Each structure stands twice: as structure tokens, then as C-alpha cells.
Amino acid sequence: MRRLLIVNHMVECYVRRMNALDSTFAALSHEARRAILARLADGETRLSDLAGPFAMSQTAVSKHVRVLSDAGLVTVEQRGRSRYCRLNAAPMKDASEWLSDYEAFWGQQFDNLARYLADNGD
Amino acid sequence: MRRLLIVNHMVECYVRRMNALDSTFAALSHEARRAILARLADGETRLSDLAGPFAMSQTAVSKHVRVLSDAGLVTVEQRGRSRYCRLNAAPMKDASEWLSDYEAFWGQQFDNLARYLADNGD
DNA sequence: TTGATAGTGAACCATCTGGTTGACTAATGC
DNA sequence: GCATTAGTCAACCAGATGGTTCACTATCAA
Numbered sequence: 159m160r161r162l163l164i165v166n167h168m169v170e171c172y173v174r175r176m177n178a179l180d181s182t183f184a185a186l187s188h189e190a191r192r193a194i195l196a197r198l199a200d201g202e203t204r205l206s207d208l209a210g211p212f213a214m215s216q217t218a219v220s221k222h223v224r225v226l227s228d229a230g231l232v233t234v235e236q237r238g239r240s241r242y243c244r245l246n247a248a249p250m251k252d253a254s255e256w257l258s259d260y261e262a263f264w265g266q267q268f269d270n271l272a273r274y275l276a277d278n279g280d
Numbered sequence: 281m282r283r284l285l286i287v288n289h290m291v292e293c294y295v296r297r298m299n300a301l302d303s304t305f306a307a308l309s310h311e312a313r314r315a316i317l318a319r320l321a322d323g324e325t326r327l328s329d330l331a332g333p334f335a336m337s338q339t340a341v342s343k344h345v346r347v348l349s350d351a352g353l354v355t356v357e358q359r360g361r362s363r364y365c366r367l368n369a370a371p372m373k374d375a376s377e378w379l380s381d382y383e384a385f386w387g388q389q390f391d392n393l394a395r396y397l398a399d400n401g402d
Numbered sequence: 403t404t405g406a407t408a409g410t411g412a413a414c415c416a417t418c419t420g421g422t423t424g425a426c427t428a429a430t431g432c
Numbered sequence: 433g434c435a436t437t438a439g440t441c442a443a444c445c446a447g448a449t450g451g452t453t454c455a456c457t458a459t460c461a462a
Contacts, residue, residue, distance in 0.1 A: 180309050187305035188420085192378070199382065206438060218421055220439070225419090239429040239438045247385035254379040256314070260321065261376075263369035310450085328408060340451055342409070347449090361408045361459040 178230070179256060182249045185229035190214070191222050195231065198245035205234075205241045300352070301378060304371045307351035312336070313344050317353065320367035327356075327363040 185191055194208055209219040223243060226232040230249045235242050307313055316330055331341040345365055348354040352371045357364050 177311065179314065180311060183305045183309035186378075187302050187309060189299065189302060190420095192301065195382070199385065204438085214420090215422065216439070217423085217441090221420070236439095241439070245382075245385055247382045250379050250382050251386040254376060254383075257372050257376040257379065260317070260367075260369045260372050263321065263367055264373040312450095326408085336450090337452065338409070339411090339453085343450070358409095363409070 178249060178252060181229040182231065182253045185225050185231055186253070188222070188225075190219075191226055194219075194222060194226065194243075195245060198232065198243055202242050202244045205243060208243060300371060300374060303351040304353070304375045307347050307353055308375070310344070310347075312341075313348055316341075316344060316348065316365075317367060320354065320365055324364050324366045327365060330365060 186195075190212060193212075197203055197208060197211075205220060205223060206216065208223065209216040212219055223232060223234065227234055231246055233244050233246050235244070308317075312334060315334075319325055319330060319333075327342060327345060328338065330345065331338040334341055345354060345356065349356055353368055355366050355368050357366070
């Protein structure tokens with residue numbers, strides 16, 4: 159049993175890592191999903207409790223959780239009739255490291271406009 | 281002329297900021313667009329030179345650049361018959377700051393599996 | 403002037419996304 | 433046993449995405 163769980167987990171990780179950054183960034187690109195992650199940062203939460211604050215059906219929230227789960231950002235565990243969702247921030251680390259490669263360019267945010275104006279202004 | 285450019289820039293920024301993180305993360309969620317950004321980190325590049333290494337039409341690359349441009353990650357400037365693309369990493373800073381809120385959780389990547397196995401294993 | 407180059411726009415296509423509703427399964431509590 | 437609660441699944445929908453091809457405009461160079 160334990161071995162099967164580990165193998166399943168490894169297979170899922172392998173498939174996901176093929177384009178892990180794709181699915182991580184895609185999962186983060188929706189306001190509702192970022193809100194779900196923020197909520198889970200406070201601790202494990204049942205799916206139905208997650209759905210509460212949102213103006214959408216529980217089915218829709220369930221789909222969002224599925225997207226987060228496929229991206230490895232959330233783990234879901236069935237206990238009784240409830241599904242408990244837990245934050246798994248590991249994929250965020252890779253995303254953050256990818257972004258940090260561009261840190262040197264963050265200070266230049268107005269350079270492009272300034273240069274364009276210098277060339278074309280008035 | 282200068283004033284018009286600045287107003288246009290402000291309007292574009294305002295509209296974009298409405299869901300800036302959405303469009304930033306969405307723009308970053310495609311391998312080809314991340315490759316384009318990596319290329320632009322080496323300096324300004326013509327659109328046709330960007331298209332070279334990709335196994336897709338120039339039209340498709342043009343569409344990717346449009347997505348990056350709409351997200352404010354790239355500025356495009358027409359000079360002669362060429363379009364010069366330049367990296368604008370400013371939106372990445374916001375994305376990175378959002379991610380850094382979860383930095384405290386990055387160390388827990390195997391906790392969930394371990395806990396699950398402890399509860400259900402064998 | 404003529405031809406090559408850079409790039410967009412329009413039309414089309416398949417697939418994905420984000421949402422709905424309604425029927426269904428499974429666990430819980432009385 | 434029976435009603436309630438938690439949640440998924442299937443079907444459906446509108447719109448976005450990612451790609452193509454073809455026609456077109458505009459610039460450059462001989």
C-alpha cells in the first residue's frame with residue numbers, strides 16, 4: 159500500500175514536472191485561485207468552507223481546487239464526507255526562482271517610456 | 281505630443297492594473313513566452329529575430345508578443361519596417377512579491393505526503 | 403520601378419477555460 | 433430507515449487561447 163502510494167506520487171510528479179512552470183503560472187493567473195491559496199495559508203480548510211465567500215457555485219470552486227491540485231499547489235484529502243485542502247507551496251518556489259532571474263531588470267520600469275519620449279517627444 | 285503619450289500610458293496602466301497579476305501570471309504560463317523574455321533579457325530584439333528559433337509561424341510569435349505586451353512585460357517600438365521588442369520586468373516584481381508571501385511555506389514540500397502516509401500507509 | 407523583407411489582419415480551426423444546472427454517490431445524524 | 437450534507441460527474445455554454453494559411457500594407461534596397 160505504502161509503495162503504491164509513493165509510486166503514484168512519483169508518476170504524478172514526473173508528468174507534472176514536464177511543464178511545471180506552465181501549470182504553476184496558469185494556476186496562479188486567476189483571482190479566485192489566489193484567494194483560495196491565501197485562505198489555505200491560514201491552515202487546512204474543507205472544500206465547502208472554501209466555497210463560502212465566493213459568488214460562485216461549489217462546483218466552480220471544486221474545479222478551481224482541481225486546477226490547483228493538478229499544479230501541485232494544493233493537496234486534497236478525503237476524510238469522511240469532507241475534502242480537506244492543504245497548501246503545498248513547493249511549486250511556488252520554482253516560480254519564484256524563475257522570476258528572480260529578472261530581478262536586475264525590475265528597476266527599469268520607466269526607462270522604456272522615458273527613452274521613447276526622448277526619441278519622439280514633442 | 282508628450283502629454284498625449286503620457287496620458288495614453290496612464291490609461292493603459294490603469295486598465296491593466298485592474299487584474300495585473302492575472303495577466304502577468306497568464307503571460308508567464310507559456311514556455312514560448314518565457315523563452316521570448318529570456319531572449320529579451322540579452323537586449324532589444326527585432327520580432328523577426330525572435331521568431332527564428334521557434335518551430336512556429338511568425339504570426340504565432342507575433343501573437344505571443346502581443347500577449348506579453350498586453351501584460352506590460354514587453355514594450356514594442358516600430359522603427360522602419362521592424363518592430364523592436366524590449367523587456368519590461370516591472371510587472372514581474374509584483375508577481376514576485378505576491379509569491380514571496382508564501383516563502384515561509386516552501387520548506388514543507390513533503391510534509392503532506394509524509395502526513396498522508398502516516399495516516400494511511402500499509 | 404520592382405522585388406524582397408517585416409509584420410499585421412482576417413478567417414478558420416481545435417482545444418481549453420470558467421461558469422452553469424441537474425442528477426448522482428457517499429457519509430452523517432436523528 | 434430517512435433526511436441532510438459534501439462533493440463529483442456529465443452535459444452544456446460562451447468566450448479565450450494557440451495555432452494555421454492567405455492576403456495585405458509598408459519599408460527598404462537595387
